[in-house]
Amino acid sequence: RTLRIGLIPGDGIGREVIPAGRKVLESLPSSLNLKFSFVDLDAGFGTFQKTGTALPDKTVDTLKKECDGALFGAVSSPSTKVAGYSSPIVALRKKLDLYANVRPVRTTVGSSRGNPIDLVTVRENTEDLYVKEERTIEGPDGKVAEAIKRISERASFRIATIAGEIALSRQAIRDAAPGTSTRTQPMVTITHKSNVLSQTDGLFRETARKALSAEKFSSIHVEEQIVDSMVYKLFRQPEYYDVIVAPNLYGDILSDGAAALVGSLGLVPSANVGDNFAIGEPCHGSAPDIEGLGISNPIATFRSVALMLEFLGEANAAAKIYTAVDGNLDDGKFLTPDMGGKATTQQVLDDVLKRL
Amino acid sequence: RTLRIGLIPGDGIGREVIPAGRKVLESLPSSLNLKFSFVDLDAGFGTFQKTGTALPDKTVDTLKKECDGALFGAVSSPSTKVAGYSSPIVALRKKLDLYANVRPVRTTVGSSRGNPIDLVTVRENTEDLYVKEERTIEGPDGKVAEAIKRISERASFRIATIAGEIALSRQAIRDAAPGTSTRTQPMVTITHKSNVLSQTDGLFRETARKALSAEKFSSIHVEEQIVDSMVYKLFRQPEYYDVIVAPNLYGDILSDGAAALVGSLGLVPSANVGDNFAIGEPCHGSAPDIEGLGISNPIATFRSVALMLEFLGEANAAAKIYTAVDGNLDDGKFLTPDMGGKATTQQVLDDVLKRL
Ligand SMILES: CC(C)[C@H](C(=O)O)[C@@H](O)C(=O)O
Ligand SMILES: CC(C)[C@H](C(=O)O)[C@@H](O)C(=O)O
Numbered sequence: 001r002t003l004r005i006g007l008i009p010g011d012g013i014g015r016e017v018i019p020a021g022r023k024v025l026e027s028l029p030s031s032l033n034l035k036f037s038f039v040d041l042d043a044g045f046g047t048f049q050k051t052g053t054a055l056p057d058k059t060v061d062t063l064k065k066e067c068d069g070a071l072f073g074a075v076s077s078p079s080t081k082v083a084g085y086s087s088p089i090v091a092l093r094k095k096l097d098l099y100a101n102v103r104p105v106r107t108t109v110g111s112s113r114g115n116p117i118d119l120v121t122v123r124e125n126t127e128d129l130y131v132k133e134e135r136t137i138e139g140p141d142g143k144v145a146e147a148i149k150r151i152s153e154r155a156s157f158r159i160a161t162i163a164g165e166i167a168l169s170r171q172a173i174r175d176a177a178p179g180t181s182t183r184t185q186p187m188v189t190i191t192h193k194s195n196v197l198s199q200t201d202g203l204f205r206e207t208a209r210k211a212l213s214a215e216k217f218s219s220i221h222v223e224e225q226i227v228d229s230m231v232y233k234l235f236r237q238p239e240y241y242d243v244i245v246a247p248n249l250y251g252d253i254l255s256d257g258a259a260a261l262v263g264s265l266g267l268v269p270s271a272n273v274g275d276n277f278a279i280g281e282p283c284h285g286s287a288p289d290i291e292g293l294g295i296s297n298p299i300a301t302f303r304s305v306a307l308m309l310e311f312l313g314e315a316n317a318a319a320k321i322y323t324a325v326d327g328n329l330d331d332g333k334f335l336t337p338d339m340g341g342k343a344t345t346q347q348v349l350d351d352v353l354k355r356l
Numbered sequence: 357r358t359l360r361i362g363l364i365p366g367d368g369i370g371r372e373v374i375p376a377g378r379k380v381l382e383s384l385p386s387s388l389n390l391k392f393s394f395v396d397l398d399a400g401f402g403t404f405q406k407t408g409t410a411l412p413d414k415t416v417d418t419l420k421k422e423c424d425g426a427l428f429g430a431v432s433s434p435s436t437k438v439a440g441y442s443s444p445i446v447a448l449r450k451k452l453d454l455y456a457n458v459r460p461v462r463t464t465v466g467s468s469r470g471n472p473i474d475l476v477t478v479r480e481n482t483e484d485l486y487v488k489e490e491r492t493i494e495g496p497d498g499k500v501a502e503a504i505k506r507i508s509e510r511a512s513f514r515i516a517t518i519a520g521e522i523a524l525s526r527q528a529i530r531d532a533a534p535g536t537s538t539r540t541q542p543m544v545t546i547t548h549k550s551n552v553l554s555q556t557d558g559l560f561r562e563t564a565r566k567a568l569s570a571e572k573f574s575s576i577h578v579e580e581q582i583v584d585s586m587v588y589k590l591f592r593q594p595e596y597y598d599v600i601v602a603p604n605l606y607g608d609i610l611s612d613g614a615a616a617l618v619g620s621l622g623l624v625p626s627a628n629v630g631d632n633f634a635i636g637e638p639c640h641g642s643a644p645d646i647e648g649l650g651i652s653n654p655i656a657t658f659r660s661v662a663l664m665l666e667f668l669g670e671a672n673a674a675a676k677i678y679t680a681v682d683g684n685l686d687d688g689k690f691l692t693p694d695m696g697g698k699a700t701t702q703q704v705l706d707d708v709l710k711r712l
Contacts, residue, residue, distance in 0.1 A: 077551040077582075081558055087551060129505060134555035142509030145555040149485060149505055153498030193605070195433040195443060199490035199501040202437055226433075228612040235591060235616035249549070253609060256584040260591035 002035040003312060006063045006070035010044035010088075012286025013296035014073020020298040020349045021071050021280070021305045024321060027353050032317050039066060043088040044286075045076040055088035060095050063277075069308050070279045071301070072272075074286040086132070089272075089281065093125045098272035098279060099155060100162045101125040101248075102307065103255040105262045117261055118181065119241040120170070122163040123251025124204075125272060127155050130248045151200040151247060153207050160211035162273070163188050163245035167220050170242065183242060188212055190224040191246040191254065204247050231257055259283055264338040266297030267329075269304035271311055278311035280304030294344045297336040299325055302352060324355035358391040359668060362419050362426035366400035366444070368642025369652035370429020376654040376705045377427050377636070377661045380677060383709045388673050395422060399444040400642075401432040411444035416451050419633075425664050426635045427657070428628075430642040442488070445628075445637065449481045454628035454635060455511060456518045457481040457604075458663065459611040461618045473617055474537065475597040476526070478519040479607025480560075481628060483511050486604045507556040507603060509563050516567035518629070519544050519601035523576050526598065539598060544568055546580040547602040547610065560603050587613055615639055620694040622653030623685075625660035627667055634667035636660030650700045653692040655681055658708060680711035 009018040041059040048054040101123040107116045133148040167186035174181045190208045192201040212222045227250045259268040268283040282300030306321035334351040335341025365374040381392045397415040404410040457479040463472045489504040523542035530537045546564045548557040568578045583606045615624040624639040638656030662677035690707040691697025
């Protein structure tokens, strides 16, 4: 099988980690019978400055027509408002209907906390306040701006469904490796603020409950948490959680909070997942402060490559990458500065390639 | 001076901690020349079940006409949607125009983290998604619900202004007690998500910057953080922050996150502050699981009593309470179960009264 992968480095260190991710794909063992072809695509603030658009039509078209999946680096946000600029990753998620943003975090050697953490946030990726329908009026007391938060039954149902499926497949992995986890039952925690937003978040809550009450999910323990309590609990007992499903904005916030629990953002991957497409995307930003120094941590990208492969049905190839990355981290000899090490991006890449 | 205080215990353990808070006020040393009179007022889910409204007009009227301040306990949220019910504290904040929700957290003995944390979140308390303007339509793919997020220049300006004032008064307290803190300059961090919500959160950001650029705030270091990064940073380096100012919903989430950093929610106070009124409110909820056991932690309420007094211009009385509470915690002999102790609410109260 040959997979065609779009490469969208974006800005800043995106241009350092995405080429490293490509190398990992190219170096997968031939026994996997998996080949890759690549196409380079533009997006980001740099692209906006050159062409007037942060997400050229050509990028979207090529992804739609030619590609099976993609890797996205990071984009810089302008520090003051720039007319006409808006985030290309947010637009891409919507245009390709990549309705789930999946962000697993696990305790690793670099982590400062005691108990093992192994959870995934499954964030709705197409609506909520990210519909970006805003307006501003000039009132008697100055400006008043409004934004629409939109929650649909359809999007809530499918995000809860994929959260349920992810919970089942995580349990299957645990069952296949007895002794690696004390968790015996999959769990999904529905996050919302329906005590204030009874209609929008109320719809999310009810619909998620309905989706997760399907026969195929009968082994799943379903709980819910109000978003503010969820952040509190996430800090106090992160090891308790398995799969957390949330509307777009809460998911954005919760997944950054979860990343903080396991050390550097440079470790945390994500995948933007639709029915037939997946984009791997490291959770870190474009990090202009270290751009060009060759010391950006490529681990989040490697894991995002693996996550993309999982959602493209290539779990074996993904497992190879996870194992190689864990080997690198456990060994601890080649770590980038964000992890307290002195290694360069290239050295981490070489070490991971050796372990593939 | 005699202050008239409305007592609104609400539901659950609110009915245990508010009477304890009243006792603290009644027991303040007479040298302070401060007297109190009290009026009991209804609100909450229990009130809703009895009367059909969670916030009787009489409660609002009495607060407006007779009272200088109030103490609010907690309210239970129904576990499923109940027609006609909506949170009385959210309504109260709006009806009394208590536009700032102030939540200080400090490291105490009970905390599990190393570095000292001493920060306060200043949350806008009257608008954002809390305007609760929602509607639901039946579309071709099922229900679609929308909520309005409203951000005004006026509310953003005044919340940033009070955040600046709080930053200055915190610095004055530090300056008056040299050696207690390494912070030499007040700092305010503006939190928003203007990279996605350029109009609403953009307005908050710009207006807060404008408010904080006033001459009187020239000693303040002003920074900003996107809300997801803010949660990440709050977990990674909480000791860095001083005053965090945020729109309503982000403030709700951030203040719970901050509370998690310093141990039990049972320690964290808040005040709902308007131009001439303040309501002290512990951050914890109604805790139905421990209701009636007499073991609820009254510390958050005592600190909320003190915070209310500060905003009513009685900083000396407030300081007495803070010192008594810190004495109780440092001593560690009378701690409630949430703090790992075995003391009852009454024992903690008695211990704090002795220290007043
Ligand atoms: C850059 C920003 C628009 C984006 C988001 O809010 O989704 C980022 O925070 C993320 O989580 O991928
Ligand atoms: C109970 C709820 C409506 C309330 C809020 O969201 O403001 C609570 O979380 C708080 O922070 O006081």
